[in-house]
Amino acid sequence: MRKLVTVLVIIAVVLIIFFVLGPFYVLEEGQQAVVTRFGAIVSTTTEAGLKFKMPVVDNVVRYSKKLISWDGDAQRIPTEENVFVWVDATARWRIADPMKFYESVTSMEAAFGRLDEVIDSSVRTIIARHLLVEAVRNSNIINEIERRSQIVQTAGAELTDIEELTNLTLTDEKYPAVSSGREMLSRQMFDRAAAITPQYGIALEDIIIRQIRYSEDLTQSVYDRMIKQRNQIAEAYRSYGEGKKAEWIGRLNNDKRAILSRAYEIAEETKGTADATATAIYAKSYRADPEFFAFWRSIESYRRILPKFKKTLSTDMDYFEYLYSAAGE
Numbered sequence: 557m558r559k560l561v562t563v564l565v566i567i568a569v570v571l572i573i574f575f576v577l578g579p580f581y582v583l584e585e586g587q588q589a590v591v592t593r594f595g596a597i598v599s600t601t602t603e604a605g606l607k608f609k610m611p612v613v614d615n616v617v618r619y620s621k622k623l624i625s626w627d628g629d630a631q632r633i634p635t636e637e638n639v640f641v642w643v644d645a646t647a648r649w650r651i652a653d654p655m656k657f658y659e660s661v662t663s664m665e666a667a668f669g670r671l672d673e674v675i676d677s678s679v680r681t682i683i684a685r686h687l688l689v690e691a692v693r694n695s696n697i698i699n700e701i702e703r704r705s706q707i708v709q710t711a712g713a714e715l716t717d718i719e720e721l722t723n724l725t726l727t728d729e730k731y732p733a734v735s736s737g738r739e740m741l742s743r744q745m746f747d748r749a750a751a752i753t754p755q756y757g758i759a760l761e762d763i764i765i766r767q768i769r770y771s772e773d774l775t776q777s778v779y780d781r782m783i784k785q786r787n788q789i790a791e792a793y794r795s796y797g798e799g800k801k802a803e804w805i806g807r808l809n810n811d812k813r814a815i816l817s818r819a820y821e822i823a824e825e826t827k828g829t830a831d832a833t834a835t836a837i838y839a840k841s842y843r844a845d846p847e848f849f850a851f852w853r854s855i856e857s858y859r860r861i862l863p864k865f866k867k868t869l870s871t872d873m874d875y876f877e878y879l880y881s882a883a884g885e
Contacts, residue, residue, distance in 0.1 A: 560596060566859055570748055573693075574825070578607055579605065579609060579610070579611050580606055580608055581606075581607050581609055581616050582605075582607070583601055583603070583605060583607055583618070584603045584851050586604075586618060586620060586621050586622050587604065587618050587619070587621060588600065588601060588602040588618070588619050588620075588621050588651065589601045589607070589616050589617060589618050589619070589633040589652050589654070590617045590618065590619070590654050590655060590657075590658045591614050591615070591616055591617075592614070592615045592658075594613065595608065596653055597658060597659070598614060598640040600654045600655045602621065603653070604650070617658060617662075619651045619657065619664075620650075620651065621650065621651070622650065622845075623648045623649070623650050623761060624648065624649055624650060624669065625646065625647075625648055626643055626646065626647040626648070626649055626671050626808070627646050628644075628646070628647075628672060628675060628676055628679075629644075630642045630643065630767070631643050631644075631676060631679060631680060631826075632685075632771060633679070633680050633683045633684060634693065635683060635684065635686065635687055635688045636684065636685060636686055636687050637687055637688065639688050639774060639834040640771040640773075640774065641683070641688065641691065641768050641769065641770055641774070642767075642768070642769045642770075642771060642773060643679055643683055643691070643768055644743075644765075644766045644767040644768070644769075645675065645679050645745070645761060645763055645764065645765050645766060646763075647671070647675055647746075647749075647760060647761075647763040647764070647767045647818055648760075648762055648766050649671065649757070649759065649760050650759055650760050650761065651667075651757055651758060651759075652754070652757060652758065652759035653754075653757035653853075654757060655757065656754075656755070656757030657754065657756060657757030657758065658757070659757075660755065660756045660757060661756050661757075667756065667758065670753075670758075671753070671758070672674060672688070674752050674753060675745070675749050675763060676746045676748050677749075678749040679745055679763075682741050682744045682745045682748065683741070686736060686741060687732070689731070689732045690734055690736045690737060690738070690740075690741060691738060691741055691765070691768050692738065692768055693734050693738065693745050694734070694737040694738045694739055695734060695737060696731075696733050696734055698731050699731055699733070707750070707870055718843060724773050738765055738768075741765065742762075742763055742764055742765050745763045745765075746762055746763040746779060749763060755807060759821065798814065801827055820828065855861075
C-alpha cells in the first residue's frame with residue numbers, strides 16, 4: 557500500500573513539474589508559429605487556439621499572418637533616355653510558408669533586408685528599361701484633351717486676335733504615346749520580384765510606385781521651361797494690351813476731333829444766328845431814333861474805354877462830341 561502511494565506521489569510531482577514547465581501555448585488570431593527542437597523544425601501551425609509543445613526542448617517562433625507593408629527609400633534611377641528621377645515605391649507582403657521563412661530568413665528584420673534587395677533591384681531594372689513618360693503617365697488621354705488658348709477673353713475683345721498673337725490656338729500637338737504606363741511598370745516590378753520571394757517563404761501582394769520626382773538638375777530645367785512659357789504668355793498679354801491701347805486711343809482721338817468739330821460747327825451757327833438777330837435789333841432801334849442811337853453808342857464807348865485810357869487827346873475830336881458839347885448833347 558505504501559509503495560502505491562509513493563508511486564502516485566511521484567506521478568503527481570512529475571505531472572506538476574510538467575505543467576509548470578509549460579507544455580501548452582496559445583496562438584492568437586492573425587498569428588502562425590514554427591515549433592523548433594534543438595534548432596530543427598518540428599512543426600508549423602497556422603490555426604489559432606491552444607497548442608501543445610514539448611516543455612524545455614521545444615521553442616515556439618511566432619509570425620504574423622497579416623499583410624505587412626514595405627516602404628523602401630527613394631532611389632535615384634536613370635531612365636532609358638538617361639534622365640535621372642527619384643522613385644519611391646511601396647509594397648505589401650505576407651508570410652506564406654512559415655517553415656521556409658524560418659529556414660531562409662528567420663527574423664522579420666532579415667526579411668525586410670531581403671525585400672529591400674529584391675524590390676529595389678526590380679524597381680531599378682524596370683525603370684531603367686523604359687522612358688520617363690512611361691513612368692509618369694498611365695494612358696494617352698492627354699492627347700485627347702482639347703487644349704485652348706490660356707488667354708482669357710475680355711469684354712469686346714476678339715479671342716482670335718490674341719490666339720494669333722500668342723500662337724496658343726487649338727493645337728494638334730501630340731505628346732509621346734505611352735505603350736506601357738505607370739501601372740504596367742508597377743506590374744512588371746511585381747512580377748519580377750514575386751518570382752524571387754517564394755524561396756524565402758514570402759508572398760508579395762503588390763508593388764506600387766508611390767511617387768516619381770525629377771532630380772535637382774532636371775527639376776531646374778523644367779522650372780526654367782515653365783518660367784519661359786509664362787513669360788511668353790505675359791509678353792503676349794502686354795503686346796495685345798498695348799495694341800488695344802493704341803487702337804482705343806486712336807478711336808478716342810477720332811471721336812474727340814469729331815465731337816469738337818461738331819461742337820464748333822454748332823457754336824458758329826449759334827453765334828451767326830445771334831449776330832444776325834443782334835444786327836436786326838440794332839438796325840430796328842437805329843431806324844426808330846438815329847440820333848439817340850448814336851448818343852447811346854457813344855456813351856457806352858466812353859464807359860468802356862476812358863477808365864483805362866492813359867493818354868491826353870484833343871477834345872476837338874468828333875469822338876468827344878457828346879462829352880464836351882456846349883449844348884450837353
